[in-house]
Amino acid sequence: MNFIRRYSVWLHIIGWIIFIIMPFLTSPNNNFNFFRQPGFSSFLLSQLINDFMLIAVFYFNLSFLTPNLFIKKNTLAFVLYLVAIFVFILLLNKFTFETFRRPNFPRIPPQDLSGFRHRMPPPGPMFMPFPFLFRVTISFLLVILASSLLALIKERSIQKEEKQQMALEKTAAELAVLKLQISPHFLFNTLNNIRWLARQKSDMTEDSVVKLSQLLRYMIYQAKYDKVPLVQEINHLQNYVELQKMRLPENNEVKFTYGGNIEQWSIEPLLFIPFVENAFKYGLHSQKESKIEINLKVDGNTLNLFVRNPVFANNFPVNAEDSGIGIQNVEKRLALHYPDRHELNIVNIGGYFSIDLTLILDDVEPKK
Structure with missing residues (x-):
């Protein structure tokens, strides 16, 4: 044609x-x-x-x-x-x-x-x-x-x-709505964390505000693009994890690791934060020991994200709808942005809730 x-x-x-x-x-x-x-x-x-x-x-x-x-x-x-x-x-x-x-x-x-x-x-x-x-x-x-x-x-x-143009516009509109849904939800939880630190008169309050400013800068100036460097997305996750760790008691542990050729690729922004946020929301306990594992690895053109957190009977929702819109939004965004190029496995067994996400980055232009 x-x-x-x-x-x-x-x-x-x-x-x-x-x-x-x-x-x-x-x-x-x-x-x-x-x-x-x-x-x-x-x-x-x-x-x-x-x-x-x-x-x-x-x-x-x-x-x-x-x-x-x-x-x-x-x-x-x-x-x-x-x-x-x-x-x-x-x-x-x-x-x-x-x-x-x-x-x-x-x-x-x-x-x-x-x-x-x-x-x-x-x-x-x-x-x-x-x-x-x-x-x-x-x-x-x-x-x-x-x-x-x-x-x-x-x-x-x-x-x-x-x-085709209408479909593209509809997809863009849906993705914009999904991002808007994620950002206020994430911001709400983060402000609650800072409020908790302020009430405790913690010395980490100032550092948490700095971390939050970095998170907001990323969400405002970087997340508006269709693709962002994978390194920036990882830094955003790391800032969020560090911000959450400021209020963790001694019996809670968070392990965040990443590796592989992360410098070469770009990815859809704010794609992983709902999984990590969900792990902190439901995987911590004030009295019991808990450990959250977050591992991101890129092998060739395949990206794998694994998130694992314990499940507490009084801390995890019975219905999937009660867990918020975060994971549901990610599933929609994956279907729109990575059709037939992703696999998402969500498992709740043995007292642990895990998310295993695999993305094929073939169609994503490498960052030069």
Whole structure:
């Protein structure tokens, strides 16, 4: 389709050149003597007049009749236009035939016409031989058929592009909504953590504010892009983990590790934070020991994120809907941004809740 669009002008020119010269190439007298005959110039002039008229009909049907009448189901007006144009084409061909092609019959005195009636050409409204009339009709029908098909293909292509554009806009809107849903939820929990530190009059309150400013800077200035460097996303996770660790009691432990060729890739922003946030929200206990494990690794073009946290009976929601919109939003974003290129396994067994996410980064352009 791109090739046809790029060279459409040349394709039209070549097509019309073939259309114009075809009658000369297929003529039964297509030798050099045919082009030297005295009536060849008249034949050429009449043929060019009719051909250029058909070309005009082609583009008139392509740009007006089919798009504005046939496609819009105004069939009666479309047919009436075609009948009127066909009659005009026949009249034009009659004119060119009688002016340039009609054979010159000998002049006969009026008193002798009765004896020569049988020698005159048969009368007719168009006064054209049947083969010539048949060729004009076929040429007209082919021009109308070709232009109508081209107009239909063009209209279908436009509709397809519009649907694709609408789908892209819908996807972009959905992703924007999902990001807006994640950001306030994340900010709400973080402010609660800082409020807790402030109430404890902790010396870490100032450091937590600095960490929060870094998180907000990332969310405001970086997360607006479709893709961000994976290193920045990891730094964002690390800032969040450090901010959460400021209020952890001694019986809680958080282990965050990452490795691999993380410098080469970009990724959808704020994609991993709901998993980590969920682990802190439901994987910590004020009295019991708990350990949260977060591991991110890139091997070649495959990214794996593993998050594991303990499950406490009074700390984890019974229904998935009660766990917030974070994980559900990530699942939607993965389906939109990484279709058929991700695998997400969520397991709640043996007293531990784990998330194992694998992304294939083939279609993501490496960061140079």
